[in-house]
Amino acid sequence: MVRAKNEVMQKxxxxxxxxxxxxxWLIMLPTVILFAFFVWExxxxxxxxxxxxxxxxxxxxxxxxxxxxLVFKHPDFMDAFTNTFKxxxxxxxxxxxxxxxxxxxxxxxxxxxxxFKVGVYFPxxxxxxxxxxxxxxxxxxxxxxxxxILLSKIGIDPMIWLTNIKLTIPLIVVTMxxxxxxxxxxxxxxxxxxxxxxxxxxxxxxxxxxxxxxxYITVPNIFSLGKTLFILQIxxxxxxxxxxxxxxxxxxxxxxxxxxxxxxxxxxxDFNYPAAAALSVLICIILILLSGLYFKITKPRD
Amino acid sequence: MFFEKYIEKEEGTIxxxxxxxxxxxxxxxxxxxxxxxxxxxxxxPTIWVFLASFKSIAEFxxxxxxxxxxxxxxxxxxxxxxxxxxxxYINSFIVVTGCVICSVVFNGLLAYGLAILRPRGHKILLTLxxxxxLIPATTSVVALFxxxxxxxxxxxxxxxxxxxxxxxxxxxxxxxxFEGLPKEIIEAAKLDGxxxxxxxxxxxxxxxxxxxxxxAIFTVNAAWSDFLLPxxxxxxxSKETVMVRLFMFRTSNATDVEILRAVAxxxxxxxxxxxxxxxxxxxxxxxGAVKG
Numbered sequence: 001m002v003r004a005k006n007e008v009m010q011k012x013x014x015x016x017x018x019x020x021x022x023x024x025w026l027i028m029l030p031t032v033i034l035f036a037f038f039v040w041e042x043x044x045x046x047x048x049x050x051x052x053x054x055x056x057x058x059x060x061x062x063x064x065x066x067x068x069x070l071v072f073k074h075p076d077f078m079d080a081f082t083n084t085f086k087x088x089x090x091x092x093x094x095x096x097x098x099x100x101x102x103x104x105x106x107x108x109x110x111x112x113x114x115x116f117k118v119g120v121y122f123p124x125x126x127x128x129x130x131x132x133x134x135x136x137x138x139x140x141x142x143x144x145x146x147x148x149i150l151l152s153k154i155g156i157d158p159m160i161w162l163t164n165i166k167l168t169i170p171l172i173v174v175t176m177x178x179x180x181x182x183x184x185x186x187x188x189x190x191x192x193x194x195x196x197x198x199x200x201x202x203x204x205x206x207x208x209x210x211x212x213x214x215x216y217i218t219v220p221n222i223f224s225l226g227k228t229l230f231i232l233q234i235x236x237x238x239x240x241x242x243x244x245x246x247x248x249x250x251x252x253x254x255x256x257x258x259x260x261x262x263x264x265x266x267x268x269x270d271f272n273y274p275a276a277a278a279l280s281v282l283i284c285i286i287l288i289l290l291s292g293l294y295f296k297i298t299k300p301r302d
Numbered sequence: 303m304f305f306e307k308y309i310e311k312e313e314g315t316i317x318x319x320x321x322x323x324x325x326x327x328x329x330x331x332x333x334x335x336x337x338x339x340x341x342x343x344x345x346x347p348t349i350w351v352f353l354a355s356f357k358s359i360a361e362f363x364x365x366x367x368x369x370x371x372x373x374x375x376x377x378x379x380x381x382x383x384x385x386x387x388x389x390x391y392i393n394s395f396i397v398v399t400g401c402v403i404c405s406v407v408f409n410g411l412l413a414y415g416l417a418i419l420r421p422r423g424h425k426i427l428l429t430l431x432x433x434x435x436l437i438p439a440t441t442s443v444v445a446l447f448x449x450x451x452x453x454x455x456x457x458x459x460x461x462x463x464x465x466x467x468x469x470x471x472x473x474x475x476x477x478x479x480f481e482g483l484p485k486e487i488i489e490a491a492k493l494d495g496x497x498x499x500x501x502x503x504x505x506x507x508x509x510x511x512x513x514x515x516x517x518a519i520f521t522v523n524a525a526w527s528d529f530l531l532p533x534x535x536x537x538x539x540s541k542e543t544v545m546v547r548l549f550m551f552r553t554s555n556a557t558d559v560e561i562l563r564a565v566a567x568x569x570x571x572x573x574x575x576x577x578x579x580x581x582x583x584x585x586x587x588x589x590g591a592v593k594g
Contacts, residue, residue: 024419042442127527
């Protein structure tokens with residue numbers, strides 16, 4: 001009797017639980033549909049698209065990996081690929097250290113600290129398109145380019161900037177760093193602020209000078225954060241698009257063309273969506289591998 | 303004067319007791335000067351845009367100067383009218399408003415399910431959402447564009463609005479906030495007979511004003527600045543946003559100063575937004591990114 005009652009209760013409870021779960025899923029359903037349409041499905045669609053030929057957006061016939069071969073064989077591919085490595089190297093040389101230096105400098109000053117923080121963060125809220133157009137004027141050749149105006153004040157002759165093959169990628173990286181460094185510096189600042197002040201005091205008592213304290217306390221403490229941000233930066237570099245598209249259009253002579261720009265050209269200049277999709281899939285695979293590396297590096301620390 | 307304030311210094315390496323030697327005092331001054339230089343580098347290009355756009359085209363082409371000869375606001379108004387910029391502003395505002403609503407409602411509801419309702423199987427969904435966080439939107443933009451065309455939503459604002467509702471980053475931020483809410487209040491609402499949606503609208507959202515604010519601000523800035531998807535979806539529809547209009551200058555015969563003024567118009571709203579909400583923006587930047 002009691003057992004039967006218990007069973008009835010259990011069933012009722014199960015039913016209620018099921019109903020509760022159903023309501024919860026119903027509430028999440030609209031967003032799940034949005035995620036499916038905007039995030040997950042396009043990934044699968046990229047793969048499918050890359051295996052077919054197409055007329056406009058209509059798929060024609062299955063061609064296997066032909067699109068991939070087409071993309072690989074195109075002379076622009078090697079240019080974009082080597083450029084990506086140049087972008088990575090330069091963004092390591094320029095982009096990686098600047099935020100660390102900014103963070104250390106700001107953490108070592110006591111005057112106008114709030115203003116400095118807000119100031120270095122400011123370029124980050126700038127719309128990418130507007131910023132790239134704006135800095136395009138800075139790098140103009142001739143004596144009315146802004147950098148040349150500034151250089152003329154200290155007596156240096158006008159230079160050519162973006163059209164100089166050796167300078168194109170470094171200047172684009174400078175542009176990206178100018179915009180992003182402040183926000184990254186904030187992360188390092190948070191890391192520096194969380195260092196126990198007693199460490200510094202103990203080191204000072206042991207006779208460590210300022211330089212030694214930075215070398216042996218500050219830097220090791222932000223090292224793991226640096227590793228994380230390094231991988232994130234490489235992931236970001238793979239997606240460079242606006243800067244070469246607007247500032248140089250990939251030139252001079254493909255010297256600054258990026259992989260994403262190649263995708264853009266295939267899709268929205270040549271309307272060859274399958275080739276663009278094939279290249280997207282390649283980028284995606286590289287990014288997933290990099291993300292895996294990122295997780296491997298960050299997990300044990302958590 | 304300059305060095306007295308170092309007594310209160312708590313973070314970083316240098317402490318007031320370091321300042322007895324001249325060398326260290328000099329170092330502090332140098333650091334301060336370096337910070338000033340950084341500040342100038344960070345804000346100068348923006349200031350330059352406003353200065354240079356006061357120049358006439360002749361002055362811009364010939365004079366190698368930073369400061370314009372005259373500051374006539376009429377030139378701005380003329381360019382604003384010539385380029386019919388009001389239209390692009392209105393289009394952008396329509397996009398931004400829809401994006402903010404979708405962003406808060408859809409991402410909020412998903413986070414509510416993942417953080418508080420937690421139905422069976424929600425962990426799988428969470429994993430899928432987190433994967434979305436890793437794979438950047440730019441790599442799937444071609445396929446997305448093809449899909450949008452297939453269902454005939456091109457040249458409409460809808461895909462842009464709805465895309466803001468599927469942002470893994472905001473879902474994670476919402477979720478973390480909701481998980482920190484006191485459980486008792488939610489339980490009490492349930493006992494009072496509040497439905498699940500009612501609990502969300504009347505209990506959770508009012509308690510989450512701060513995070514809703516942060517996400518709304520981030521969405522405003524992202525939607526205003528977004529270029530690629532608006533360009534692909536809205537191109538040639540007369541619904542172009544401000545950023546799409548800027549890109550269209552690549553193939554127009556507008557003069558340099560007109561383009562500069564257009565750039566100035568496009569950065570005024572983000573500057574106002576940042577001036578008002580700098581606290582929320584900088585705080586949100588740190589929390590979101592470290593955890594994301």
